[in-house]
Amino acid sequence: MERDFYKIRRMPPYVFSEVNDMKARARAEGADIIDFGMGNPDLPTPEHIVEKLKETIDNPKTHRYSNSRGIPGLRKAIAGYYGRRFGVGVDPEKQAIVTLGSKEGLANLSQAITSPGDVILVPNPSYPIHQFGFIIAGAAARSIPVEPGPEFMAALDRAVQHSVPKPTAVVLNYPNNPTAALATLDFYEEVVDFCRYHGIWILSDLAYAEIYFDDNPPPSILQLPKAWDISVEFTSMSKTYSMPGWRIGFAVGNERLIAALARVKSYLDYGAFTPIQVAAAAALNGPQDCVDEFRAIYKERRDILIEGLAGAGWDIPSPPATMFAWAPIPPAFKDMGSIEFSKLLLSEAEVAVAPGLGFGEHGDDHVRIGLVENVQRTRQAVRNIKNFLKSRGVNAEPGQARTKEAS
Numbered sequence: 001m002e003r004d005f006y007k008i009r010r011m012p013p014y015v016f017s018e019v020n021d022m023k024a025r026a027r028a029e030g031a032d033i034i035d036f037g038m039g040n041p042d043l044p045t046p047e048h049i050v051e052k053l054k055e056t057i058d059n060p061k062t063h064r065y066s067n068s069r070g071i072p073g074l075r076k077a078i079a080g081y082y083g084r085r086f087g088v089g090v091d092p093e094k095q096a097i098v099t100l101g102s103k104e105g106l107a108n109l110s111q112a113i114t115s116p117g118d119v120i121l122v123p124n125p126s127y128p129i130h131q132f133g134f135i136i137a138g139a140a141a142r143s144i145p146v147e148p149g150p151e152f153m154a155a156l157d158r159a160v161q162h163s164v165p166k167p168t169a170v171v172l173n174y175p176n177n178p179t180a181a182l183a184t185l186d187f188y189e190e191v192v193d194f195c196r197y198h199g200i201w202i203l204s205d206l207a208y209a210e211i212y213f214d215d216n217p218p219p220s221i222l223q224l225p226k227a228w229d230i231s232v233e234f235t236s237m238s239k240t241y242s243m244p245g246w247r248i249g250f251a252v253g254n255e256r257l258i259a260a261l262a263r264v265k266s267y268l269d270y271g272a273f274t275p276i277q278v279a280a281a282a283a284l285n286g287p288q289d290c291v292d293e294f295r296a297i298y299k300e301r302r303d304i305l306i307e308g309l310a311g312a313g314w315d316i317p318s319p320p321a322t323m324f325a326w327a328p329i330p331p332a333f334k335d336m337g338s339i340e341f342s343k344l345l346l347s348e349a350e351v352a353v354a355p356g357l358g359f360g361e362h363g364d365d366h367v368r369i370g371l372v373e374n375v376q377r378t379r380q381a382v383r384n385i386k387n388f389l390k391s392r393g394v395n396a397e398p399g400q401a402r403t404k405e406a407s
Helices: 017-028 047-057 072-086 101-113 128-136 150-162 185-198 225-229 255-268 274-285 289-311 331-349 375-391
Strands: 096-099 119-123 140-144 169-173 201-205 231-236 249-253 324-328 366-370
Touching: 017 331, 047 274, 072 096, 072 249, 072 274, 096 101, 096 255, 101 128, 101 201, 101 231, 101 249, 101 255, 119 128, 119 150, 128 140, 128 169, 140 150, 150 185, 169 185, 185 201, 185 225, 225 231, 231 255, 249 255, 289 324, 289 375, 331 366, 331 375
Parallel strands: 119 140, 119 169, 169 201, 201 231
Antiparallel strands: 096 249, 231 249, 324 366
């Protein structure tokens, strides 16, 4: 039988695969590719977290099945984090659950709350699981803007008026991947009031809450007491503590949504390996100097990248948060789209970036640049790109280069 399976038919070929294959071939031929493509933190997990893992793993009892909801100590640590960071009280028994990274949590909650044919509102561009978690579950995704503000609210109103059936849920992600857009509590309040009135669930992805570069930490939607009626929020340990391969995250929020996620998870997994959960609790409960250090490192990389590329003739907005720069394709190359431009950068500058099309069709005039190479490699990438742009006749206008302070 040649026919594709139903759910596979609803998933287009992975947009990043063509660039990834090209990157692998170039490296096999000896090219020194500087990889800004995947949001894969390169910084080592802090030592005190690793030591807690080593200490715990020596106990054979921790090698048995764990708890799909998460061990009690980690759920209490999650509640403690929300209390310290956001001033929010969380019941660790009913309002918090541990996930195998935020991606798994979002995908499993999509399965739990979605009926075939449901309409889900998803920003475009956005992290792929925000859309495809629901599409895999049988829903239809309707695009809304990413930037908070009047256009976003107008899009919500149009979606309620013109969607059949009425939207089931809306996905929020601030600080945003890939655009680095930020939201305020005032904006969250508008969305919460609208969604409460229309009976729409809110799924908030807060994975980049601790990677910000000014004096105003991003808020949580759960700082609004009325948000608890309809909202759940996902957070990942991957970026905050540089633990991407550990696959550990959590969700906090409305008891009904948490219970639905717990029900699905109880059939699919036995929870993360217990020593990893113990180490995650140590991360949340322990010293936070490492988070400050990571933030400073990403900021330095950001400033070098943005200033350097401005001096090369590529003007990119300086991201206020996240570990990504959302870079508009230079005018001279805009017509080729993000995949072809990414391939050109890879072949001629030996720099890999993520095509914006991978985050939705509205991202095709951008590429995403990850701040995941050290300062020396970042400077080398800037030199490579500058030489490439110069060879194509692109030069910085007088006064275009930015200072670090300006960025």
